[in-house]
Every structure is written in C-alpha cells, then in structure tokens.
Amino acid sequence: MKEEIISLLKKNKNEFISGEDISSILGISRAAVWKYMKVIKEDGYNIESVSRKGYKLISSPDLLTFEEINSYLNTNHIGKQIIYFNSIDSTNNEAKKLASSGCPEGAVIISEEQTMGRGRLGRSWISPKFKGIWMSVILRPDIDPMNVAKITQVGAAAVLRALKEQGINAYIKWPNDIVINNKKVCGILTEMSGEINKVNYIAMGIGINVNIDKEDIPKEIEEIATSLKIEEGKSIKRKTLVAGILNNLEELYEEFIKNEDIKTSINICRENSILIGKSIRIINRNNEIQAQAIDLSDDGKLIVKYDDGSVHEVISGEVSVRGLYGYV
Structure with a gap:
C-alpha cells in the first residue's frame, strides 16, 4: 500500500491530493492514510501536509525502489x-x-x-x-x-x-x-x-x-x-x-x-579498454606469466602476445589479469 500512495503522490506532483481522495482511490481508511504517510516521510520523502488540502510531494530520496x-x-x-x-x-x-x-x-x-x-x-x-x-x-x-x-x-x-x-x-x-x-x-x-x-x-x-x-x-x-x-x-x-x-x-x-x-x-x-597496449600479468592459480595485451576477439576473449612472439586468446573464466606493476 505504501508503494501505491507514493505512486499517487508522484502522479499529482506539485499539487495537493486530499487524504479523503487517497482513502477513496485505494479503499483504505483516513487513519491508515495518515499512518502510511508517517512511514513514507520516515523513508526520506519530503511531503508537505496542509489541513483541508492534503498532501503534496516536494522531493524524493535516492532510494533504489x-x-x-x-x-x-x-x-x-x-x-x-x-x-x-x-x-x-x-x-x-x-x-x-x-x-x-x-x-x-x-x-x-x-x-x-x-x-x-x-x-x-x-x-x-x-x-x-x-x-x-x-x-x-x-x-x-x-x-x-x-x-x-x-x-x-x-x-x-x-x-x-x-x-x-x-x-x-x-x-x-x-x-x-x-x-x-x-x-x-x-x-x-x-x-x-x-x-x-x-x-x-x-x-x-x-x-x-x-x-x-x-x-x-x-x-x-x-x-x-x-x-x-x-x-x-x-x-x-x-x-x-x-x-x-x-x-x-x-x-x-x-x-x-x-x-x-x-x-x-x-x-x-x-x-574503452584499460589493458590493450599494456604489459600485463596473467595469473592462473599459482602460475604467472607476462604478456602484451593487444586486442579483444569478436567473441570477447583477450588476445595477448607472449615474449616468444606467440599470440594466444585468453578465456576469462580461467585466469586473473593484472597490470605489470599494479592493478592495471
């Protein structure tokens, strides 16, 4: 019910909606409207309440509902x-x-x-x-x-x-x-x-x-x-x-x-790759090898060149990749 009241307030933003109208639309008592409004305000919603006018939403919190x-x-x-x-x-x-x-x-x-x-x-x-x-x-x-x-x-x-x-x-x-x-x-x-x-x-x-x-x-x-x-x-x-x-x-x-x-x-x-063109470390469990990151394949594998000149595709599920001297 709290969500339905918030939705009504948003639909009537910049305008007052009376407790009586909210009660009628949602089929709840005026007392219930008042209780829900109290909870909604505690959640961080800024609601203006004016006698004989009702409620108006002033601002909403940055909640992820x-x-x-x-x-x-x-x-x-x-x-x-x-x-x-x-x-x-x-x-x-x-x-x-x-x-x-x-x-x-x-x-x-x-x-x-x-x-x-x-x-x-x-x-x-x-x-x-x-x-x-x-x-x-x-x-x-x-x-x-x-x-x-x-x-x-x-x-x-x-x-x-x-x-x-x-x-x-x-x-x-x-x-x-x-x-x-x-x-x-x-x-x-x-x-x-x-x-x-x-x-x-x-x-x-x-x-x-x-x-x-x-x-x-x-x-x-x-x-x-x-x-x-x-x-x-x-x-x-x-x-x-x-x-x-x-x-x-x-x-x-x-x-x-x-x-x-x-x-x-x-x-x-x-x-937008941070790795391509850089020297990297490829870590597979306890094994670590250096390589040059040169591209991404069309199916998302990292293409690397090893010191011996060989080029390989690295599969993401198998390894961790770090920069040569730090995280990247």
Whole structure:
C-alpha cells in the first residue's frame, strides 16, 4: 500500500491530493492514510501536509525502489520487476533462488546493502548501505552455455555506456571490472545454472561503489578501489544510474540474443579498454606469466602476445589479469 500512495503522490506532483481522495482511490481508511504517510516521510520523502488540502510531494530520496527508478526506464522487460531489499546477504544469491523458482527474465534484485557481497573468484565485496548500487539481473537466454561468458562483456559495456551518459569517464579492465584513475569502481559477477546444451538462467550481479567515502574503503584495498564520488568530487544520483545501466543492458542484450553476436558490446569494451597496449600479468592459480595485451576477439576473449612472439586468446573464466606493476 505504501508503494501505491507514493505512486499517487508522484502522479499529482506539485499539487495537493486530499487524504479523503487517497482513502477513496485505494479503499483504505483516513487513519491508515495518515499512518502510511508517517512511514513514507520516515523513508526520506519530503511531503508537505496542509489541513483541508492534503498532501503534496516536494522531493524524493535516492532510494533504489521500483517507484524511484521506473520513471527513468525505457525498457520493455529488464527492470519492469524490481525486487527491493533494505539489506540482504547477496543479491546474486537471492537472484539464483528466485530464478530457480521461476522468476521471469528481466527481474532485478536490488538492495541498499549487502552483508556478504561477492566478486569474481569468490572474493568479498564491501557493500555499505545507501552508498552503492548492488543489484542482480535474471536473464534466460536461449544460447549455448559455452557462450555465457559473453554476457559479462555485454554487462560491462552497459555499465560503461551508462557512466559516460552521466559524464563520467571510465575504462573497462577485461573482463568484468570498470576502473577510474586505475582503481576499481565496479565489478560484474555472472553466474549460470544450466545443462550440457541449455541455459536455465543467468544471474548477472553488478556492484558499483557510487557514493562511498574514502574512510569507507578498507586499508587493504585502498590502493586498488575507489568510488564515483571520490573520483568525481560529488555525490551521484544512484537511481538514474541504475536506470541507465538497465536501459543500455536491454539494448545490448537483445542485440546479442537476436543477432547472436556482441559486436556493439565488444566495440565498446575494445574502445574503452584499460589493458590493450599494456604489459600485463596473467595469473592462473599459482602460475604467472607476462604478456602484451593487444586486442579483444569478436567473441570477447583477450588476445595477448607472449615474449616468444606467440599470440594466444585468453578465456576469462580461467585466469586473473593484472597490470605489470599494479592493478592495471
């Protein structure tokens, strides 16, 4: 009911709507309207209340609920169902549970906080409350499971594009990180449930350090991690960034599904790569080898040249890549 009241206030923005009208439209008592209004105000909504006039929405908080994101979306299915949490262990864990229970493609699980956020290769991800974007998208592509790794490139391209739309200059560290000033600001974790020749679902987790302050970043990762706020010197509106990512994700994902290629996504990743042209370290468990990153293949593999002159394609699921002298 709280969501319905917020929706009414938004539809009547800049105008008062009486408690009696809200009561009549939603079929609840005036006392119930008053109680919901109290809760809505506690959530951060600035509502003007005037006797015999009613309620008027003055401003909305930067919450990541469907009601706050929907007006910025222009998608057909991705983000049309947003399952919102104030706090959760991991959005990818929840996405996998819901997907296993039949939750439809395009549903987005989003939380203001993660208590057990995860990155690639089982690494932990710091996810403080109200300061980042911690979300997972359920996808059900009719593709060969061998092609699932390409979805990560689609996600990286969508995030990069959305950041540029907000005037934020960033780069992609193949295969799944977004970096600014050589520090990580976003990670993408793609997990799949499937069979030999069938994908049941994909949970694409996207974690972005948005309005995290310097003191929020643990000492042990302060040399490699940053946030949009730290780099831009200002707070970023999270809900518009979420919508931008989902809008771009649907466009790039549909191109992949319909045309069975990721040309646009790969071009974005290639043109904004932080690795191409650099000396890198390729780390496979305890083994490490140096190479030159020279390109991305059309299907998203990193093309490298070793010291002996041989050229090889590196598959993202098998290795970690680092710069020769640091993170990138």
